[in-house]
Amino acid sequence: MFPPVSEQIALLTRGAVDLHVKAELEARLEESRKTGKPLRVKAGFDPTRPDLHLGHAVLLSKMRQFQDLGHEAILLVGEFTAMVGDPTGKNDARPRLSRAEVQESAKSYTEQAFKILDRNKTIIRSNSEWLDKLTPTDIVELMAKMTVSRMLERNDFSQRFEAGRPIYQHEFLYPLLQGYDSVALGNDIELGGTDQLFNLLVGRDLMSKYGQRPQMVLTTPLLEGIDAKVENGVVVGAKMSKSADNYIGLTESPLTMFRKVMQIDDEVIFRYFELLSSLSNEAIAKLKADKAGGRDPREIKALFGKEIVTRFHDAQAALAAEEEFKKIYSADAIPDNVEEKTLTTDGPTLWIAKALSATGLVKSTGEGKRLVEQGGVEVDKVRITDGNFQLERGKKYLLRVGSKNRRFVYVVVAP
Known part of the structure; x- marks a missing residue:
């Protein structure tokens, strides 16, 4: 028995x-x-x-x-x-x-x-x-x-x-x-x-x-939240709690659960595997070895995300959450509801920092210029680093800022 x-x-x-x-x-x-x-x-x-x-x-x-x-x-x-x-x-x-x-x-x-x-x-x-x-x-x-x-x-x-x-x-x-x-x-x-x-x-x-x-x-153990990190080989961070907003709720939607799993640190995810996954010790050890050998950690986190969504929803919901996540958050994905704004300029071009500020993607032109120079801005899916980059009058551009918390806007420079 x-x-x-x-x-x-x-x-x-x-x-x-x-x-x-x-x-x-x-x-x-x-x-x-x-x-x-x-x-x-x-x-x-x-x-x-x-x-x-x-x-x-x-x-x-x-x-x-x-x-x-x-x-x-x-x-x-x-x-x-x-x-x-x-x-x-x-x-x-x-x-x-x-x-x-x-x-x-x-x-x-x-x-x-x-x-x-x-x-x-x-x-x-x-x-x-x-x-x-x-x-x-x-x-x-x-x-x-x-x-x-x-x-x-x-x-x-x-x-x-x-x-x-x-x-x-x-x-x-x-x-x-x-x-x-x-x-x-x-x-x-x-x-x-x-x-x-x-x-x-x-x-x-x-x-x-x-x-x-x-x-x-x-x-x-008391599970650390999704914002925990690994320092000197030890997982550090506040314990998971609703008040700290670092939690994954058992009744949250499949996409929300999957998205939060994907936010977990690449090393901390193995702590979650060990405490919550139904995988064997040998299978988890193999995943660690795969990561050390160069496997994309996002693939490993996605495995845990699908397991958790399946457990608290079902397998179909897990697959749908993964596809929706890829559609919204993958590197090349563009959301369906990107806002479009028309901007005017007195000259033949519009300064990129001014466009970022005018659309609300940044708080000021100074912040916009610094973000561009730091490589945090893309124009039509191409990263730019020239702080004086100009948008031409009469054209439409897709602007993107950020990497993890990405924001998009279409800008039309009025002719």
Whole structure:
């Protein structure tokens, strides 16, 4: 029923950051092969942000890998804990949500999650099922299993404590309640982002203290945005987020998704392959070798773009997006809706910098002249570098500025 343990480990650890503990995971995978019983794999979310992007897809894709290997996936809706507010990564208390707000966001989240997870093989639970039932005595017993000093090991808590900023008592409850979810579910392993490592390990500790076999913990990285770069062999940049406008949304149009993939740095794209692609490690290594051997990186990015569009739309949409992208953004492509402007001149010619300024392609003639001299302007698909270039009266020209963010205009110099 299950593939060999070595094959499972190779797939499940690809792109992972933390694994507590690898030897335990190997042992339980071997046990599941012998007994035919799948591992129970938990990933929880607080539905505070209903719009998902590829950054969220990293964790969900890891969960899908467990599903494809035959294991049981539990998608836990943090209905109760979302009303508490996760303090992870926050310098101040996170706003608390009403139950109605949480439930509405959860519907949107789960529908988008099923673009990645197998709906028929996913168990959805809500932690309000058991957390709503905890008595004050139960909560006191739960709190007694963790010290304040252990809580202050968290960077966000320790930083606020040292800076004299308030830490509210309900925030200390959050990691305990998340950990208690694992006690209630009795899962074998919990997945989360690297920013959740502390909370996940609390769950591992609590399971032991409640007399259960402790869960294993596997974390996935926080995906950098499409504006990230590689410096000294390391991917650097802000994590993908809607607020930073460096994201690829799961519900965006096929062309928008494909276009944004093509904007990713030629080296950073391999980070996306490793974290999100269904290609094997060997196939990704071959793509790296192909690029080193001179293959056009745009071809490689297009492969990832088509895979992502196919996953969240369909194969036909992916092919259409690629063709539309080539039509609009390829080096020789001219958009269908290029504006045409008629300009007048007192003499027999019109200075190129004045034409660029008059059409709004640049802010001033000085900027236009510099752009020409820097090689950033084409006239009728021919790059010009003469800052004093003249357009003749009575003729029509196609002007283009920029390379990545290209802009066009037809100019008619009135006779």
